Amino acid sequence: MEAQIQSAQIQSAQVQSAQGESPGVSVRTHGHRRTYLIGLGYALALTIASFWAASTDLVFPPGVPVLLGVLAIAQMGVHLVFFLHISSAPDQTNNFLALAFGVFVVALIVFGSMIIMTNLNHNMAMPTTP
Amino acid sequence: MSAAEHALASSTDVPLSQRGPAPTRVVAGFGFWLFLLSDIVIFAALFAAYSVLSGETAGGPSGAELFDHKHVFIETLCLLASSVTCGFGSLAVQRAERPSVYFWMALTFLLGGTFLALELGEFRDLLTHGAGPSRSAFLSAFFALVGTHGLHVTIGLCWLIVMLMQVATLGFRPMVARRFFCFGLFWHALDIVWVGVFTIVYLGAR
Numbered sequence: 438m439e440a441q442i443q444s445a446q447i448q449s450a451q452v453q454s455a456q457g458e459s460p461g462v463s464v465r466t467h468g469h470r471r472t473y474l475i476g477l478g479y480a481l482a483l484t485i486a487s488f489w490a491a492s493t494d495l496v497f498p499p500g501v502p503v504l505l506g507v508l509a510i511a512q513m514g515v516h517l518v519f520f521l522h523i524s525s526a527p528d529q530t531n532n533f534l535a536l537a538f539g540v541f542v543v544a545l546i547v548f549g550s551m552i553i554m555t556n557l558n559h560n561m562a563m564p565t566t567p
Numbered sequence: 568m569s570a571a572e573h574a575l576a577s578s579t580d581v582p583l584s585q586r587g588p589a590p591t592r593v594v595a596g597f598g599f600w601l602f603l604l605s606d607i608v609i610f611a612a613l614f615a616a617y618s619v620l621s622g623e624t625a626g627g628p629s630g631a632e633l634f635d636h637k638h639v640f641i642e643t644l645c646l647l648a649s650s651v652t653c654g655f656g657s658l659a660v661q662r663a664e665r666p667s668v669y670f671w672m673a674l675t676f677l678l679g680g681t682f683l684a685l686e687l688g689e690f691r692d693l694l695t696h697g698a699g700p701s702r703s704a705f706l707s708a709f710f711a712l713v714g715t716h717g718l719h720v721t722i723g724l725c726w727l728i729v730m731l732m733q734v735a736t737l738g739f740r741p742m743v744a745r746r747f748f749c750f751g752l753f754w755h756a757l758d759i760v761w762v763g764v765f766t767i768v769y770l771g772a773r
Contacts, residue, residue, distance in 0.1 A: 513762050539605075
């Protein structure tokens with residue numbers, strides 16, 4: 438009976454790893470509080486750095502938005518890896534491809550809109566004084 | 568090497584066509600992941616609108632005049648902490664430890680509720696100072712973006728209550744565990760969106 442249960446467990450583990458994993462479950466990071474705590478540490482450091490960068494005079498002012506962007510992308514990466522457990526492991530191919538497509542669409546919408554609207558603003562600028 | 572690890576290592580030799588259907592847990596997780604990504608595309612549209620309109624204040628107050636960084640920092644900490652307690656709660660669900668699930672998920676609810684209360688307080692302040700969504704295009708875009716995020720958090724909190732009631736009445740059935748798992752994904756995804764909100768809306772205001 439016990440052997441049967443064990444073999445069923447092995448089989449289910451086999452099927453799962455063969456068919457990939459859902460996001461949030463990684464064979465390597467599965468079931469560890471430490472993963473979340475490491476993620477919390479990185480996320481806290483990046484958050485504090487972001488708020489510091491926005492209020493400090495030490496950074497060259499035109500460079501602040503770039504710095505904020507880099508810190509935000511880094512923090513999103515930390516959240517994806519340590520909280521959602523997304524990785525490029527073979528059992529995560531589907532999740533990773535879906536994420537890549539999502540990021541592509543998001544970038545297309547955001548940067549596309551900004552480029553088009555800036556261009557329109559530039560072309561349609563009215564002279565302020567007659 | 569244990570038997571399970573051995574099975575994991577050898578399973579890659581099985582051809583794709585002979586592996587059979589994926590278990591429901593994997594399919595449900597992947598489907599929910601696709602939903603989350605499409606949800607993030609909605610936020611991308613709102614972010615795009617905000618970026619385009621953030622300068623259009625129509626003579627009204629600008630973001631730099633309205634936003635309080637300390638307030639946003641506390642909101643951010645609440646949401647980040649709730650993400651971690653939600654992670655601990657998910658681990659407890661996997662181990663089917665009832666008291667631990669209640670504790671961590673109650674903490675998650677409390678932190679999420681605090682975040683929501685702070686956000687609603689900020690909205691109230693803006694409205695009483697005549698900076699409502701009808702004041703300028705900038706404020707319309709602001710309320711649409713931050714309001715949609717707040718709405719998602721509200722839905723998440725309602726979902727969390729339902730899940731805790733299901734644990735109380737149905738126990739840790741595979742179905743309930745799957746739903747809890749999807750809730751965890753949803754909650755972490757909201758935190759990722761918030762990173763974009765506080766960077767672009769609050770810290771980017773100048």
